[in-house]
Amino acid sequence: xxxxxxxxxxxxxxxxxxxxxxxxxxxxxxxxxxxxxxxxxxxxxxxxxxxxxxxxxxxxxxxxxxxxxxxxxxxxxxxxxxxxxxxxxxxxxxxxxxxxxxxxxxxxxxxxxxxxxxxxxxxxxxxxxxxxxxxxxxxxxxxxxxxxxxxxxxxxxxxxxxxxxxxxxxxxxxxxxxxxxxxxxxxxxxxxxxxxxxxxxxxxxxxxxxxxxxxxxxxxxxxxxxxxxxxxxxxxxxxxxxxxxxxxxxxxxxxxxxxxxxxxxxxxxxxxxxxxxxxxxxxxxxxxxxxxxxxxxxxxxxxxxxxxxxxxxxx
Amino acid sequence: xxxxxxxxxxxxxxxxxxxxxxxxxxxxxxxxxxxxxxxxxxxxxxxxxxxxxxxxxxxxxxxxxxxxxxxxxxxxxxxxxxxxxxxxxxxxxxxxxxxxxxxxxxxxxxxxxxxxxxxxxxxxxxxxxxxxxxxxxxxxxxxxxxxxxxxxxxxxxxxxxxxxxxxxxxxxxxxxxxxxxxxxxxxxxxxxxxxxxxxxxxxxxxxxxxxxxxxxxxxxxxxxxxxxxxxxxxxxxxxxxxxxxxxxxxxxxxxxxxxxxxxxxxxxxxxxxxxxxxxxxxxxxxxxxxxxxxxxxx
Amino acid sequence: xxxxxxxxxxxxxxxxxxxxxxxxxxxxxxxxxxxxxxxxxxxxxxxxxxxxxxxxxxxxxxxxxxxxxxxxxxxxxxxxxxxxxxxxxxxxxxxxxxxxxxxxxxxxxxxxxxxxxxxxxxxxxxxxxxxxxxxxxxxxxxxxxxxxxxxxxxxxxxxxxxxxxxxxxxxxxxxxxxxxxxxxxxxxxxxxxxxxxxxxxxxxxxxxxxxxxxxxxxxxxxxxxxxxxxxxxxxxxxxxxxxxxxxxxxxxxxxxxxxxxxxxxxxxxxxxxxxxxxxxxxxxxxxxxxxxxxxxxxxxxxxxxxxxxxxxxxxxxxxxxxxxxxxxxxxxxxxxxxxxxxxxxxxxxxxxxxxxxxxxxxxxx
Numbered sequence: 001x002x003x004x005x006x007x008x009x010x011x012x013x014x015x016x017x018x019x020x021x022x023x024x025x026x027x028x029x030x031x032x033x034x035x036x037x038x039x040x041x042x043x044x045x046x047x048x049x050x051x052x053x054x055x056x057x058x059x060x061x062x063x064x065x066x067x068x069x070x071x072x073x074x075x076x077x078x079x080x081x082x083x084x085x086x087x088x089x090x091x092x093x094x095x096x097x098x099x100x101x102x103x104x105x106x107x108x109x110x111x112x113x114x115x116x117x118x119x120x121x122x123x124x125x126x127x128x129x130x131x132x133x134x135x136x137x138x139x140x141x142x143x144x145x146x147x148x149x150x151x152x153x154x155x156x157x158x159x160x161x162x163x164x165x166x167x168x169x170x171x172x173x174x175x176x177x178x179x180x181x182x183x184x185x186x187x188x189x190x191x192x193x194x195x196x197x198x199x200x201x202x203x204x205x206x207x208x209x210x211x212x213x214x215x216x217x218x219x220x221x222x223x224x225x226x227x228x229x230x231x232x233x234x235x236x237x238x239x240x241x242x243x244x245x246x247x248x249x250x251x252x253x254x255x256x257x258x259x260x261x262x263x264x265x266x267x268x269x270x271x272x273x274x275x276x277x278x279x280x281x282x283x284x285x286x287x288x289x290x291x292x293x294x295x296x297x298x299x300x301x302x303x304x305x306x307x308x309x310x311x312x313x314x315x
Numbered sequence: 316x317x318x319x320x321x322x323x324x325x326x327x328x329x330x331x332x333x334x335x336x337x338x339x340x341x342x343x344x345x346x347x348x349x350x351x352x353x354x355x356x357x358x359x360x361x362x363x364x365x366x367x368x369x370x371x372x373x374x375x376x377x378x379x380x381x382x383x384x385x386x387x388x389x390x391x392x393x394x395x396x397x398x399x400x401x402x403x404x405x406x407x408x409x410x411x412x413x414x415x416x417x418x419x420x421x422x423x424x425x426x427x428x429x430x431x432x433x434x435x436x437x438x439x440x441x442x443x444x445x446x447x448x449x450x451x452x453x454x455x456x457x458x459x460x461x462x463x464x465x466x467x468x469x470x471x472x473x474x475x476x477x478x479x480x481x482x483x484x485x486x487x488x489x490x491x492x493x494x495x496x497x498x499x500x501x502x503x504x505x506x507x508x509x510x511x512x513x514x515x516x517x518x519x520x521x522x523x524x525x526x527x528x529x530x531x532x533x534x535x536x537x538x539x540x541x542x543x544x545x546x547x548x549x550x551x552x553x554x555x556x557x558x559x560x561x562x563x564x565x566x567x568x569x570x571x572x573x574x575x576x577x578x579x580x581x582x583x584x585x586x587x588x589x590x591x592x593x594x595x596x597x598x599x600x601x602x603x604x605x606x607x608x609x610x611x612x613x
Numbered sequence: 614x615x616x617x618x619x620x621x622x623x624x625x626x627x628x629x630x631x632x633x634x635x636x637x638x639x640x641x642x643x644x645x646x647x648x649x650x651x652x653x654x655x656x657x658x659x660x661x662x663x664x665x666x667x668x669x670x671x672x673x674x675x676x677x678x679x680x681x682x683x684x685x686x687x688x689x690x691x692x693x694x695x696x697x698x699x700x701x702x703x704x705x706x707x708x709x710x711x712x713x714x715x716x717x718x719x720x721x722x723x724x725x726x727x728x729x730x731x732x733x734x735x736x737x738x739x740x741x742x743x744x745x746x747x748x749x750x751x752x753x754x755x756x757x758x759x760x761x762x763x764x765x766x767x768x769x770x771x772x773x774x775x776x777x778x779x780x781x782x783x784x785x786x787x788x789x790x791x792x793x794x795x796x797x798x799x800x801x802x803x804x805x806x807x808x809x810x811x812x813x814x815x816x817x818x819x820x821x822x823x824x825x826x827x828x829x830x831x832x833x834x835x836x837x838x839x840x841x842x843x844x845x846x847x848x849x850x851x852x853x854x855x856x857x858x859x860x861x862x863x864x865x866x867x868x869x870x871x872x873x874x875x876x877x878x879x880x881x882x883x884x885x886x887x888x889x890x891x892x893x894x895x896x897x898x899x900x901x902x903x904x905x906x907x908x909x910x911x912x913x914x915x916x917x918x919x920x921x922x923x924x925x926x927x928x929x930x931x932x933x934x935x936x937x938x939x940x941x942x943x944x945x946x947x948x949x950x951x952x953x954x955x956x957x958x959x960x961x962x963x964x965x966x967x968x969x970x971x972x973x974x975x976x977x978x
Contacts, residue, residue: 035515036434040442043427043490050461050483051449058460111354117347128599129355132362135595135602136588137544139562143584144365147577155364155382187358199607219343241451248453250547255566269455269547276459277551285459292456300451304444503699506666507760511713512687521712525703 062286076287085263086271086288093267095178097247100185105239107186108193109231113223115194116201127195134191142255145184146171174264177257181265184252189245193238200234201227237306240299247299248292268292369393369581376577392582401556402583405564408474409587412560413542416481420538421531423486428493429519433505443494450487457483458551465552474558480548485538492537492605496530497523533605536598540591561587615677615767615800616642617663622672624658624824632658634824635672640802645794647803647815650847655824657772660804664770665689677767687716692761693770697777698753700745700760706732707741710759724763731762734796735789751782758790762797769794771803775810787813808848812836820844839977842895842970851900851932853968854942858896860889860969868896868969871938879913879964886969889978897968897977900932903944906961913965919944919958933958 065072080086111130115123133141148155149170157167170176204226212222228235250269253259259266259274266274268288276285364383368376369392371385380386396402430436431443461480462471470476500523508518524531549563556568565583595602617640624633633655640646648656661667663674665686673680681689692713700709707728714724732738735755745753754774761769774790775783791814794801805811811818812832820827820835820843827847828840839845845853858868866883867875878886906916919942925932926948933944933952944960952958969978 032434032515033436036430036436036439039426039430039434042423043446043486044442046423046482046486047446047449050464050480051452051457054457054460054464055452057464058457061460061463107354110350114347114350117343118351124599126351126355127603128596130351130358131595131599131603132592133358135540135591136362137540137546137562137591139544139546139566140584140588141361141365143566144361144581147368147581148361148364153379158382187361191358195603196607199603244451244453248455250455254546254550269453272455272459273547273551277462282459282463289456289459292453296451296453296456300448303451304447307447501697501699503695503697504701506664506686507693507695507699508701508712509666510664510686510691510693511760511764512716517716522701526701528703 058286058290061283062290064283066281066283068283076284077291080284080287080291085266088264089266089268089271089288090291092178092265093247096182096185096249096253096267097243100182100189100246101239101242103182103186104189104193104242105235107190108197108238109235111190111194112197112201113227115198127198131191131195133188134195138188139251139255141188142184142252145180145187146256149180171257172261174261177261177265181253181256184256185246185249188252189242193242196234196238197231200231204230233306233310237303237310240303240306244296244299244303247295365581365584368577369585371578373576373578389578392576392578393586396579396582396586399579399583401564401568402586404557405559405561405568406587408559408564409543409561412474412477412481413539415478416485416542417535417538419478420482420485420489421535423482424489424493424534425519425524425531428490428497429523431490432494432497433502433523434515443491446487446490446494449483450491454484454545454547458547461548462551471552472554472558474553474560476552477542477545477548477560480552481542481545484545485541488541489534489538493527493530493534496527500526529601529604532598532601536594536602537605539594543591616640616644616675617677617768617800617802618673618675619659619663620673620675622659622662622674623670624655624662624667625670631824633662636821636824636826638819638826638829640800642800643798645801645803645814645816646819647805647811647817648819648821649805649808649811650821650827652806654821656804656806656819656821659821660770660772660802663768663802664691664693690764690767691770692764692766692768693772694754694757694761694774696773698745698757700753700756702745705742705744706737706748706756706759709745709756710763713760713764727763727765728759731759734762734793735759750778751786754778754786755789758793762793765797765799767800769799769801769803771801771805773805774803775805776807783810790814808850812848818848820847822847839968841977842897842975845897845968845970845977849899851943851945853897853899854903854940855970856896856937856940856942858894858969860886860891860894862890866890868894870896871940874917876915876962876964881913881965882967886978889969889971893972894978895970895972897970898962898964899966900943900945902963902966903942904961904963905946905950906959910961911963911965914961914963917960917962919960921952921954921956921958924952924954933960 272288
């Protein structure tokens with residue numbers, strides 16, 4: 001399992017030297033790379049047609065006017081940057097992504113350690129239960145959450161009433177709406193962190209902890225000086241990855257608030273949906289989405305670095 | 316953990332040491348169990364609540380009684396949602412499209428992963444990296460140009476549009492983890508097969524796929540989960556209920572129907588969540604392997 | 614007819630590294646040839662070129678009368694046993710052995726007959742339904758050999774097949790391989806870095822170093838008459854002692870060691886060494902020819918004094934290590950003889966068994 005990927009393709013298969021021209025083996029090798037290329041064609045076509053093309057198409061679209069009849073340069077971007085709603089979108093996206101990812105990473109880290117203390121079939125059982133939120137399609141589970149918190153007669157308000165607190169219109173208040181959006185995302189995403197950390201923790205040899213114990217490390221020091229350094233790489237990869245996914249999240253916000261109240265809880269994805277699909281302003285919607293790109297690209301580069309380093313270590 | 320601090324920190328007399336280690340272990344175990352139990356209850360509240368709601372009559376839901384328990388189990392919501400023609404169409408569309416996309420995904424990924432892992436060609440390294448990067452492209456970055464592109468292709472409000480866009484969500488990751496699985500197969504195995512007389516396709520079909528079966532299963536599960544649970548693309552590209560799939564269908568169509576019947580919606584919700592949960596229950600190890608493979612393998 | 618000829622074969626990699634530098638080797642039908650040498654000497658590359666897994670940069674390889682340079686591995690009619698066995702993990706033992714035949718579209722009953730026959734020879738008939746995972750190292754090794762045998766190829770190729778086994782099993786499997794070869798009599802090329810394996814298995818041993826062949830010959834020949842300093846040092850365990858020396862005329866031809874000690878050359882060697890006078894030489898003597906002294910010593914045996922450094926009793930014999938002018942020397946003595954570190958011990962050096970190596974050419978004179 002511990003083998004890397006990007007570098008895997010095999011040192012032993014040294015490419016035949018060009019000098020021995022015309023030999024059948026050489027022809028076979030050339031045929032092999034042709035076959036290989038052919039085998040990649042479907043993948044290439046898919047990515048070119050539905051990832052690369054739409055990306056550039058999006059850039060083109062974002063420079064058009066609303067009716068897509070006229071080139072208007074960067075006007076859409078300028079407009080967005082001067083719009084108060086869009087400022088809120090940027091703020092809410094960042095707040096949402098950073099808070100949610102931090103909480104997911106923290107709780108995931110704790111849960112992984114707690115889980116690691118338990119051995120045998122018990123662990124498998126607990127792991128199975130705690131991973132459940134991650135398995136349910138988020139759109140569907142968010143609908144359940146919505147029903148649980150929405151309105152004065154919601155189940156959560158019912159509980160509050162039992163302890164004498166007045167019902168709160170959670171999703172009509174910006175602060176509460178933000179709280180629940182983050183809450184649902186943490187509920188959904190924590191298991192992913194937990195399972196990633198747990199898998200890495202399991203790969204740390206027990207002897208390291210035993211050696212640390214003999215060196216006089218306390219429980220906290222073991223985490224600080226053994227677990228944390230060993231998990232550092234996977235923590236950064238998982239965090240960056242989750243930042244991308246959370247930052248670009250659509251389902252939760254769309255179902256819980258769809259931006260309400262008064263567009264204060266929109267994130268990039270839902271705002272782009274509202275502008276581009278609901279209001280039919282495709283160029284402006286493209287521009288909203290594209291604003292995410294530089295941020296995502298930076299995260300992606302860092303992930304790639306982490307993954308490459310990890311792959312090298314594995315070899 | 317705090318108990319460990321205490322035990323190791325205190326310069327206990329020699330004789331007290333042995334029992335304290337056992338006590339420390341037991342303590343750590345109990346704290347762990349308690350913490351896990353608290354989180355498990357918290358994590359299970361929403362699904363539990365959905366289940367309870369789905370087992371209530373609409374009268375009971377409307378009556379404002381304790382929402383966390385039901386007086387008597389009522390399965391009528393399930394029978395009526397199963398017979399609901401809209402729900403049937405959604406379910407059928409989801410099944411149809413998911414199966415098609417999973418098959419397409421596996422064919423594309425297996426071919427590409429085999430080529431990228433074993434038959435180096437000019438630019439194959441770069442290409443593998445590119446595949447990984449497309450995996451990091453979120454769907455919300457591209458859905459608007461895709462909307463326009465599909466409109467140009469006359470595929471808007473057509474379920475089959477998903478057969479083109481869903482693979483972009485599943486293929487990069489599946490290819491990526493399969494490169495890892497294929498790459499970890501010792502190269503002597505293909506040399507042995509080569510001497511035994513296998514062609515490239517025979518080698519892929521008779522050696523690589525069977526040997527990397529855990530990876531194939533993990534990738535299949537991943538592809539299934541991604542397609543089945545996707546919400547944004549169907550919501551953006553499909554409008555009429557004949558073309559709709561489950562996620563977007565339940566959220567948009569059923570809610571915006573005449574009556575907001577939460578017993579129904581939750582029953583639909585649970586039925587729609589059932590396939591991934593069942594797969595997960597039976598194939599948990601593969602599921603987790605696939606989930607963690609992306610980062611631990613490559 | 615399945616002889617293998619390697620003619621002026623060169624293998625170089627991109628970047629100009631030459632793994633094999635133009636070797637010639639003729640392997641006769643039914644012969645068991647072992648390529649031996651340290652890692653990186655080119656032995657595995659040579660084997661892989663015979664198999665067709667590596668391209669030949671220059672030269673020709675013939676198998677059974679045909680040039681096979683351009684023939685892909687599957688059409689070379691060879692079978693190979695790999696170091697890690699390379700058994701297909703998802704197939705049973707039977708399927709593993711049958712795979713090559715199935716791909717070649719052999720009829721079912723013929724496949725069964727051949728697999729059963731091979732299983733009988735290798736004593737794995739009761740394992741045919743098992744998966745490789747359920748086999749021990751030695752059993753996997755047998756299956757890997759079985760996979761080769763069923764094909765009834767012109768040539769068997771073994772790439773360090775025993776190095777993943779523990780010491781005891783290795784000895785046992787060595788005998789097994791020898792027995793199989795005596796049964797099926799297929800021409801065999803066997804690569805190993807273990808000189809004991811090479812000595813025990815081979816009809817002829819090929820010692821390679823730095824991409825060239827140092828010497829080819831039957832095991833005893835290599836042991837008694839090594840052609841080069843490398844072969845002299847590589848074959849035999851513990852290794853031959855080497856001491857810098859020169860030839861002097863001091864009332865007869867004598868070897869002068871760096872310590873100043875002079876050892877008379879046995880009369881039988883006088884002619885052979887006469888011309889080497891005045892050159893820089895290395896004196897070589899195997900530990901088994903440096904033993905305890907006896908009262909009835911043969912002519913040509915001289916006595917030397919050793920300041921014992923370390924004593925290693927092995928049971929059957931005792932190894933005594935000491936230094937001569939800073940060079941470590943090992944002697945092999947009767948365990949009955951008392952030897953203690955720090956003491957002086959008289960030893961008998963049998964100069965009839967000595968070797969003299971010309972430092973300039975590295976060849977044994």
